[in-house]
Amino acid sequence: MYKIFDTPHEASQYTARRLLTKVQAKADSALGLATGSTMEPVYANFIQLLKQASVDISRLTTFNLDEYIGLGGEHAQSYRYYMNQHLFHKLNLSGERVNLPDGTAENAKQACQAYSEGIQAAGGLDLQLLGIGSNGHIGFNEPYTCFSSRTHVIELSEQTRLDNGRFFANPNEVPTQAITMGIQDILEAREVILMAIGPKKAGIMAELFHGEVDEALPASALKRHGNVTFVLDREAAALLPGEVLERVVG
């Protein structure tokens, strides 16, 4: 299902409301969370909605998609740091209810296996939030990642390092590897929301819309999932066919 909104603000409000509805319906929800600039206003709106509705989040569990290898949680570009700043600290979420892959684990392979097992032990993900890379990656599952993959270590593509360089003082500091939840882990989530905002995502969203299911385009795996909502603003949707654009809801 496509939901296309006039503005990024409306798109992020929609996604935040979906998160709220999920947590209200199931207090012990396991949420799959994402990072990136797209998600910042989503978390800001979500926090506001939770507070307005006085929702008890003490039974909530979260699993983030990915983390850079080599960056500890105190590093300003680590995804742990991002999540602390944008969501966890603001909601007083911590401890075992908050999960991210450990980019500093001594035994990365073991840490990866434990991460996927942890998701399963929590009963699976009720809702997985996704952004999309300009090369079609979801989490850090780069093109040609096997669709049956579980949490694993991945070599970041040049495109991804270039795209994410904007967050680092020196673009060469972008780590070369990351740990990411696998595509199979993502596909097992009961609901998925993929968000794409802004003109830089228009090309990949058109490719995704028209293309086949193919490991060359990781996000295309979602076409095999029965409950996915693609949430776009007008700019990210600009290259989609007219009949999809006519369904603008915002």
Ligand code: GLP
């Ligand atoms: C990173 C994350 C992805 C995210 C992507 C898009 O690469 N690993 O999970 O989807 O960034 O980020 P942005 O929202 O900043 O475009």
